[in-house]
Amino acid sequence: MRSGYTLNGRYRIIRALGEGGMANVYLAHDLILDRDVSVKLLRLDLRDDPSTIRRFQREALAATELVHQNIVQVYDVGEENGMQYLVMEYVEGTDLKAYIKDHFPIAYQEVIQIMEQILGAVQTAHEHNIIHRDLKPQNILIDQNRVAKITDFGIAVALSEHSLTQTNTVLGSVHYLSPEQARGGMATKQSDIYSLGIILYEMLTGTVPFEGETAVSIALKHFQSEIPSVREIDPRIPQALENVVLKATSKRPEDRYTDAASMAEDLKTSLSPKRAGELKFTPMRGDDGETKVLPLSGVLSSALPLSETTPAEAKDMPEKTADKASATPKKGRKKTRHPRRRKFLMAGLVVVLLIAGIIIGMALFRPHMTSVPDVVGKKEAIAKTELVSAHLTAGTVHKTASAKVKVGRVVRTEPRSGTQLKQESEVDLWISTGPKRYKLADYQGDSYASTAAKLQATGFTVHRESVHSTSVPAGKIMQQSIEAGQSVVPADTAVTFTVSTGSETVTLADLTDKTKAQAQSYASNHNLNLAFQYAYSSDVTKGHVIRQSPGEGAVVQEGDEVTLTLSRGAESESSSSVDQFSVSVKIPFDDSSADSSSTDTTDDSSDTSSSSSTASNLIQIYLRDQDHSLSTIYKQMTITADTTVTLPFTVASGKSGAYKVVRDGHVIASDNHVTKN
Incomplete structure (x- = not known):
């Protein structure tokens, strides 16, 4: 697969990481969750094998149940254009095979620490009734912090069908194959224990116990030959530590550890001085009670040399035939039977009958x-x-x-x-029990990007509707189409979020020479707040705008304040007897009032202003002075917290002004006698 290709519209391929007997692995980037992942694609030559595809999918889904710090997590399973793929955690580091090669000899304590991590992961898998079947150093990753993580859970079962036929690609697997698997038997949890014992052997010695020219010859050694002693290679290895290897790699599964936790417990104390005098572990002798025959058709018949597949008696057949011919008496010669020959014949007959009896007994008592x-x-x-x-x-x-x-x-x-x-x-x-159901939470106020990514990864279809809002930050969820607390099937559910795009921008028009009423109309249409100042002017008609701040062409956000300076007309002699002062008024924010306002608007159409669904108060301020009347609004604004405003007054000397503050339709503050202090 080429770099830059985006799988399922989400995973962008960066580069190839490696190739295996069953799948190819790529480094990719998850575009939704913004993280690097490993993508494993089923090999092209296996994509038309229904059995392999079925097992790939079934076992991959089973692997998603495994959550452990030492197991590579499976994030996603899918198919695109006939390509079966797994998306997994990306572990930056190397595999245990390369780690052993680069760091050997490894300190015994470090060997034990790595093995304890691996054993903990295997124990978790076994508790979920998942057997790895293909444990080997190539399937164990070591990150930069020396944390071990096992990969390829569930895929090994499909790969095992090809293990002895694709000998050029699975030699690594055969080196760690348990005797029962080599015989053609079913893999069990004890089979994984055996493989772990071989891995421990390799970490201690730097090599595998059995080598051979073919996969079959190595497999034969696993159930015919004893594991070489690690202490003969490194005499410094304590006997207790060698005993862990010997017990884990016993030929009979019942002689091995009962589970990975038992092996970890034994390994933990193997360097203890208390076990310094421990005797060498010796497994019980004998077979496991079953006679299993490796099929000679296919692999073994083609892999074994003629001397291994041809009975030894066949080599001696010509010589025996000649002896028999020479021993045949000539015609007419009288036959004589020697008593000793008769005894040999009787003994031979007894042996033949005994062998026949054993064969018949095995056939009768062999398990069906x-x-x-x-x-x-x-x-x-x-x-x-x-x-x-x-x-x-x-x-x-x-x-x-x-x-x-x-x-x-x-x-x-x-x-x-x-x-x-x-x-x-x-x-x-x-x-x-049917599809897994998912309980939706209350996502209002949460980030849309992270919430959508999480739900999409779970299987939901997520839609977005964008609206402007002066009170909700951009990118935050304002409403959701499905109420919180509902349990739904992700694959069958589409959820729509109303998301704030923040305040809309406004490019200010030229308001100079406009009347106060015209300016207020413009501000109302563009959701702007106005503040007024006054000045004498002989050039601008009384009540018209002299100047504005910000000026014409400035870009502001909805809800921003624009200050207008209005003309009082030409200055006269009586103007000097005017008092100008300001009064600060604190306006408290009311949560209950905001909630009530929001509730009253829930039956409106979907075009209702977004501010109705958020906690805010509508504030209207009225002024009475030389320039204003209590019958008209001086200033209108929305608040989301306690706010202090400054009110300017211009009154004739000796006169007083007045103000009134209305919050969501209710008068909350007023003063009918405001004077200069």
Whole structure:
């Protein structure tokens, strides 16, 4: 995939990070959440394999349930133009394989610290009944703070179908393969424990225990050869620490640790002086009770040399035939039976009968196997019936949310369909409870960008409607189409947010020589506040605007204040007997009044001013002096907090002025006798 391509309109590809046996990995940038992520795309040659695609999707969705600080988090799963992809956390660093190569020898304490992180992650996965199946250093990432994170959960199950056939691409996996997997058996939690033991071995010695020319030869060594001693490579390694490796890599699963937590607990004290005299761990001898045969068709038949697939007796056949021919008595010669020969014949017969008896006994007592049927998508009752028909029993029934499987039908089984089990084994069922529902919160006042990104990542369709507002900052949510507290299915729900774009800008017109009434009309139409000053002028008619501030052409926001200087006319002799002074008045903000105002306007059309849905007070101020009358509004404004205003008065000497403040239709302050102090 080329750099710059945007996957699903959201993930912009930056560069390739690596290629694997099943998928290719790219570094990408999440355009919505503004972060780097890793995008894993299913390889082109596997996109037409329905089984691989189905398992890729199913297991990837299961991996999203795993939340642990040492597991690479899966953010998203999807498909575009036939491309199956996973979006995961991007870990800046290197994988454990390269880390071992660059830092070996690694201090024992650091080895234990890294392994404890890995074991904690594996324990969490096992508690969710998810088996990794392909644990190896290449699937463990080490970031710049030396924090280990496991990746590729759930994908390994699909990859395991190709593990022994694509030998050129999975040699790394075979080095960590458990004996039961090498035999062709089903992977269990103990299989992951074995792989962890091999990883610990490599961290202590810098190499894997088994090497070979082919994947098959390495797999054979896993269940035929003993693990080499790490203390023979490094005698300084304490016996207790070697015992952790030996127990984790025991041939029989029952001899290994019961779970990852037990291994971590044992590993934690392996350097303790109290365990200095510990004896070397020796697993119980014997087979696990089952005879498993690796199929010679396909991989083994082509990978093993002729000497390994041809019985030894066949080599000696010509010689034995010749001996038999030379030992045949000539015609007419009298046959004689020696007593010793008779004894040998009887002993041979006994051996033959004994071998035949063993073979018959193994056939009779060998456990009868059956295959888990594919019941995904079927009703619970039908699934249980099909399990009984396959000589299996239904185990624990789990409930799980699913957007793809109808309510009451099977989402998945454990073990998966097609797995070979002993008859009457238990198979656990996961039954769908329908799509996962999401409870919407109250998003009013929140940032639209972050809220929309979060909801879109959850599966919602988000729409935006923009309106101007003088009281709500730009980018903040003012209203939402779905009430808070409602539980909905994200994939089926579209939510619309009304978002503030802030105050609208106004380019001021030329108000000079306009009357006070004309100026007030202009201010009302453009949602501006006016403040008046007065001056004598012989050039401008009384009551008309002499000048304005800001001036013509200035760009202001809605709600801003424009100061106008009005003419008193030409100055006369009586003008000197005029008092000019100012009075400061504090106007308190009222929350309850704002809420009431908002409630009264909820039935209006969608075109109602955005300020009606926000906490604000409408303030009207009336003045009486030489230039104003209490019957007309001196100033109108909206406030969202306590506000102090300065009122200018011009009165004849010895006279008084008056003012009145009205908040949301109610008089809250007045003074009918305002004089110069």
